[in-house]
Amino acid sequence: MNAPAVGPMTPSASTLDIARIRADFPILSAVTVNGKPLVYLDNGASAQMPRQVIDRLVRYHTHEHANIHRGVHYLSETATNAYETARKTVQRFLNAKEDREIIFTANVTDSINLVAHSYGGAFLSAGDEVVITHLEHHANIVPWQMLRDEKGVKLRVAPINDAGEVILEEYEKLFNARTKFVSITHVSNALGTINPVKAMIDIAHRHGVPIMIDGAQAVQHMTVDVQALECDFYAFTGHKLYGPTGIGVLYGKAALLEKMRPHRGGGDMILSVTFEKTTYNTIPFKFEAGTPQIAQAIQLAAAIDYVNAIGLTSIAQHEQALLSYATERINSLGGVRIYGEAKHKSAVISFYVGDVHPHDVGTLLNGEGVAVRTGHHCAQPVMQRFGIPATARASFAFYNTFEEVDALVTAISKVQKLFD
Amino acid sequence: MDPKFLYQEMILDHNKKPRNFGKLDDATHRAEGLNPLCGDHIWVALKVDAETIGAIAFEGHSCAICKASASMMTAAVKGKPIATAEALVEEFRQMVTVGMHATPSPALARLTAFAGIKDLPSRVKCAVLPWHTLDAALHQTANATTEGDADPAASGRH
Numbered sequence: 001m002n003a004p005a006v007g008p009m010t011p012s013a014s015t016l017d018i019a020r021i022r023a024d025f026p027i028l029s030a031v032t033v034n035g036k037p038l039v040y041l042d043n044g045a046s047a048q049m050p051r052q053v054i055d056r057l058v059r060y061h062t063h064e065h066a067n068i069h070r071g072v073h074y075l076s077e078t079a080t081n082a083y084e085t086a087r088k089t090v091q092r093f094l095n096a097k098e099d100r101e102i103i104f105t106a107n108v109t110d111s112i113n114l115v116a117h118s119y120g121g122a123f124l125s126a127g128d129e130v131v132i133t134h135l136e137h138h139a140n141i142v143p144w145q146m147l148r149d150e151k152g153v154k155l156r157v158a159p160i161n162d163a164g165e166v167i168l169e170e171y172e173k174l175f176n177a178r179t180k181f182v183s184i185t186h187v188s189n190a191l192g193t194i195n196p197v198k199a200m201i202d203i204a205h206r207h208g209v210p211i212m213i214d215g216a217q218a219v220q221h222m223t224v225d226v227q228a229l230e231c232d233f234y235a236f237t238g239h240k241l242y243g244p245t246g247i248g249v250l251y252g253k254a255a256l257l258e259k260m261r262p263h264r265g266g267g268d269m270i271l272s273v274t275f276e277k278t279t280y281n282t283i284p285f286k287f288e289a290g291t292p293q294i295a296q297a298i299q300l301a302a303a304i305d306y307v308n309a310i311g312l313t314s315i316a317q318h319e320q321a322l323l324s325y326a327t328e329r330i331n332s333l334g335g336v337r338i339y340g341e342a343k344h345k346s347a348v349i350s351f352y353v354g355d356v357h358p359h360d361v362g363t364l365l366n367g368e369g370v371a372v373r374t375g376h377h378c379a380q381p382v383m384q385r386f387g388i389p390a391t392a393r394a395s396f397a398f399y400n401t402f403e404e405v406d407a408l409v410t411a412i413s414k415v416q417k418l419f420d
Numbered sequence: 421m422d423p424k425f426l427y428q429e430m431i432l433d434h435n436k437k438p439r440n441f442g443k444l445d446d447a448t449h450r451a452e453g454l455n456p457l458c459g460d461h462i463w464v465a466l467k468v469d470a471e472t473i474g475a476i477a478f479e480g481h482s483c484a485i486c487k488a489s490a491s492m493m494t495a496a497v498k499g500k501p502i503a504t505a506e507a508l509v510e511e512f513r514q515m516v517t518v519g520m521h522a523t524p525s526p527a528l529a530r531l532t533a534f535a536g537i538k539d540l541p542s543r544v545k546c547a548v549l550p551w552h553t554l555d556a557a558l559h560q561t562a563n564a565t566t567e568g569d570a571d572p573a574a575s576g577r578h
Contacts, residue, residue: 389459
């Protein structure tokens, strides 16, 4: 994930045809804000959807919809086929060994709760320890705290340095005989730090501990190969990957998923039910009780096809060029502090303008048409680590342009003048 | 709405040089106000004597909208009878949630600078937090929050 060489203040040429790509995203030209063109830099919260993915929903509901895994009629078989094909698309996207290792969930939060409940509920007991890092989103803190309160497990937190990087030696020091699970983020949503997950997975496995990776901020920026990583669980979400909301993924090694108990009971997750006894279905269906998000899973597959067609290598290169250019230009303004200076960073810039509260910055940037996230980014411990209540955060996607970086920088300089 | 209509000189001035900012040692009434979504966190202290707000102060950390609102609020209610302050709290809340009354009371005066925030729903809570907190202090409830039942954006409350 090294940034390509970028000369001072000169945007590097991109291998992507950005104008053509932008034409695929209707919202980018359909919306103006306060009379100005939309500059959408809140992709870390939710990315926009290309026409190909929007149209997939229309096609599904025009030609293919029925409930899945139930009927013998034409539409049910068509829908089932599309849904299970989507699972195979996700399998290839993560390079999972088998498609039954892919569980459709609602989002990453849902995926982590599933593991905390189903794995934690079955295999963790009082006094056992779960390791997380100081970089986690609340979604990877609260489910473990709930397990702590329920079962008496302990939460151990790996510290970060001033650049916002996990201190690997301190992470390894947390392991002991009571360490029974690790759950860490791949990329920090608040700071952009890309964790050395392969090294962290190897450390966990050296201590015989299974590990889950929260990939909410990773899969849209870089190739993820769960077999090469050897992680035990991996989670990501659809709407940050140019797909719809309401669909997420949990990858789990088949051997582990088979040992886990289902977290929800209902239809589709059973083989047989009598009032005396229920036999659970096999994986992945054991974890997909009730009618799932069929249309959204199929749209997610369309989003993956779209991203693959552009190519994650080209995407990463363009986004890293945007990051370098934006970092340089923001730093050259003077008086803007960037939080998160990890050596390996995704295209996220968390910043504080002088002593202006980020919510004022966000409102004023919006007045210039620039959409950024403001607040604690559901990562309050990260904010506490740096002694700030919140930041403004610009997060880039492959459809963003160097001109949009310029618009962001101009808008920030206007805030500086106003609060001078 | 162009936010520059909100971030006008008077509001920026009150943010930079807030009036009645600091502690009030001999306060008779206090309350803490918190907006957990954006981290605005303030304290309002009053000295009430003979049903009149003799002294008022606020402190804490907040965005410019919240700070300016608090500063201008303290200036507006200082030396006023409690009943007048309570009526002003209600009128301010109405103005930033429902809209300005056709004939705003003279007491509202320069506070009408905040009327435009009605069109920025995500920021209404910032402007109204000091007023919630003042209300809580007057009624001796320990603290105010912009969430739950006290949410100014929730429908049907006022």
